[in-house]
Amino acid sequence: MNKDKDYYKILGISQDSDNKDIKKAYRQLARKFHPDINPGNKLFEEKFKEIGEAYFVLVDDSKRLKYDTLRGIIRIQPDSEQAKTQASKAYSEPQKDTSKETPKKDFEGIFSKFSKNFTRPDAQKGDDITTDVHISVAEAYNGTVRKVNILRTEKCYKCRGNRVINHMACDKCNGTGEISTHKQLNVKIPPKVKENSKIRIAGEGNKGVNGGENGDLYLLIHTIKSSYFTYDGLHVHCEVPITPSEAALGGEIQVPSIEGFINMKIPAETRSGQKFKLAGEGLPDTSSNKRGDQIVTVKIEIPPNLTEEERKLYLELARVRKFNPREHIIFDK
Template sequence: MHSPKSKNYYKTLGVNPSATVQEIKTAYRNLAKKYHPDVNPGNKICEEKFKEIGEAYDILGNHESRKKYDLSNGYNVNKHSAPKQKKEQAKQAYNHQKTTDTQKTKDPEKEKGFFSDLLGGMFKGEAEEEKKKASSKSKKEDPPKSKKQKPIKGEDIYTDVTISAAESHNGTVRKINILHTEKCKKCDGKRLINDLPCMTCEGNGELTTHKKLNVKIPAGVKNNSKIKISGEGNKGINGGENGDLYLVVKVQKSTLFKFDKNDVTCEIPITPSEAALGAEFKVPTTDGSVVIKIPPETVSGQKFRLIAQGLKDSKTNKKGDQFVIVKIEIPKNLTKQEKELYHELAEAREYNPRESLFDE
């Protein structure tokens, strides 16, 4: 019935498909004045609008071309002051037209319904504006009586949030940035200001905005689990409730810590001299670091217990322990001097740690 390419000239001029010749003329004159390049030098949006307005008026301003346009787009033909019941048809066509005009989607099937309703709502908004105007001017035909638009819930938003293994055990709070749609405050979601498309939202009635949220991620959260934040998705349509926001939690695997309930174990390298002489050094914990002291003659694999440095139990609030297993690591690329010193050490004591192995 109508090609998806054809533009909605009525919308461009901000008039109803049943507008009179005079109404179209007036709308064109007002818009042309507003968007004229001389008035808005260098403004690309205005320039584009001005062109669109001219194109729309070329068609709708001429009886013959308007008739053709109406015919090929399913508008109520001939009578441009149509009786009421016909206007419903015109509205349907108008709405349908918009759905075919709009394209920006991941899921065409779903989006079609979405935009159809969204734009149906737009028509309603325009009709209401018309009503206001009519009552203030006291003239004018009745606006088309639109059926009550079905409220539609806004789209849900999914966003990933990555947390450490320790955070997944302990729970954490994350500040996240989301992009979602909100009602345009400039036109209060009505899409039109003084019968002209709202420039802030470009007549959409909604804006895509950034929002910062503090989200509590509970203890014990598993990789890929979803946290629902109600009402923070995209804006609902026709008074429908907002969509929801889902955080998809990605838990990083820890290369350092191993978890056993609330106890944490990690392996920490030490040097031969630290092992021999004892040392004091910092070790990481799941929520910071702590200084530990190892005694002289510490052996490789020795385990040290750091009391209450493990994870907090979400029910009892009691903390588990952290176990530190030390591993002696020999530095690589020994210098000549280091080698000499190791020789000296070897000579200083005749020590064979494997001696007893052959006693049995």
């Protein structure tokens, strides 16, 4: 191990790359600089040796930790999305595939020499995690973005999952090789999700063991209905107060719907208790594109604490309009 050499640069990868990235970068470069492609070329031989050395150190967790420490490299989130992006950028340059020109026998021989020590037959996929997500019926219909907090296991950053450091059990993970960490994720919930449905977010579950894949995260969807409304199948009912002048003159008022406030027109001479239908503003039927209706019942509400001026105006109204709303009531004596 030579701490003066930048092994990451040699392999053309970022310092956050995982073993998969390291192996991929190594394979591509080993093909490119294989001595058999250019026999006798000292530069190729030198380069090939250097690539092998970088790979030998970086692919081995404990060697890599030692090397990183010597170089002062601190890897905080080895599996962050950013790290993955950087890593893929690093080797995204198209390279000539020279594998066909390489004598196959020698090529495989060299590979097995390096890879034998690093094969992990006991690789296990990490466990899946399920977390409950509560969203409104409107969000379930339109889709939404939610922050979810999860607790998951990750490879211990101190011992890199090796459980031991210098023949001593790692004190960070108590020799388990894993630590529990809280993580906040922004998750996208697609439109038209059903109650109790599960949304899978690949790779965000518990960390895989011995290079195994990460588990997946499942979001268990629960929809919450507002208690402001009453529900009748897909139809939604509510009562909305209006002022006497709104009732008399009509106009546009704002009423709550399952998606927030929406405008509703009421005609002049609206009666208290009159019902209005807002077509298609009810609950969505997730199996079809249909939505129920919203039925709004208006109730006239007299403003409290009438002022002297208001009292005078009501008296004036009573004077100019002799109106007895009870005169048509007929009942048996």
